Amino acid sequence: MSALPRHIRGVLFDKDGTLVDFDRTWAGTMKAGALAFADGDGALAVQLCEAVGWNEAAGTFAVDAFFANNPNAAIARRWRELRGLPFDPADATRLDGIFARAILANVTALGDLKGTVGRLAARGIALGVATNDSRASAQEQLAALGVGGAFAFVTGYDGPSAPKPDPAAVRDFAKIAGVRASEIAVVGDSENDMKLARAGGAYAVAVAREAAHRAALAPLADLAVSRIEDL
Secondary structure: OOOOOOOOOEEEEOOEOOOEOHHHHHHHHHHHHHHHHOOOOHHHHHHHHHOOOEEOOOOEEOOOOHHHHOOHHHHHHHHHHHOOOOOOHHHHHHHHHHHHHHHOOOOOEOOOHHHHHHHHHHOOOEEEEEOOOOHHHHHHHHHHOOOHHHOOEEEEOOEOOOOOOOOHHHHHHHHHHOOOHHHEEEEEOOHHHHHHHHHHOOEEEEEOOOHHHHHHHHHHOOEEEOOHHHO
């Protein structure tokens, strides 16, 4: 039985940590970028990774990792500044390219992605994605996972909507889906996603497999679930 209220006609998903297994998808991808920004110095690359929320000893990201909650441009800026080097917008473009190439070899679905997307679509629910990844990379990842055609709307940090938590993503998705903002559920695993829902007048759904993470998000959400299959 679906946990979504009956009035919901559109679901706007976060990508990383919601549809995509964040650790398995992004660990190798991040390391490829860090190694390039460290000019091939492996020890420095580890330091750069840890500076954005990676725990090398545990092999996981922190729940509130800077890497998980900021666009590639901010990551590139932090890495350059940690090296005492000036940031140039070209650094962000460079990192976009590295990540786009590396991620397709690493992208891993979280849970029964195809089944969940299929069941929601069969109910006539419009589907969208709002991510802090680049739009093109997000679209390529969804296609690689076999669900690209299910999403009528995909926006990244680079548009077409303003980055989260600006409510533009909810408004733009509502127009494309032909629904009201109040009929949209924003589903994600971060405070940023809950802020997007609140700012846009949408229904906020927190999804987190770890109980402590779910409990932290629950006060910010209308509904908290452990996995997308519960939708």
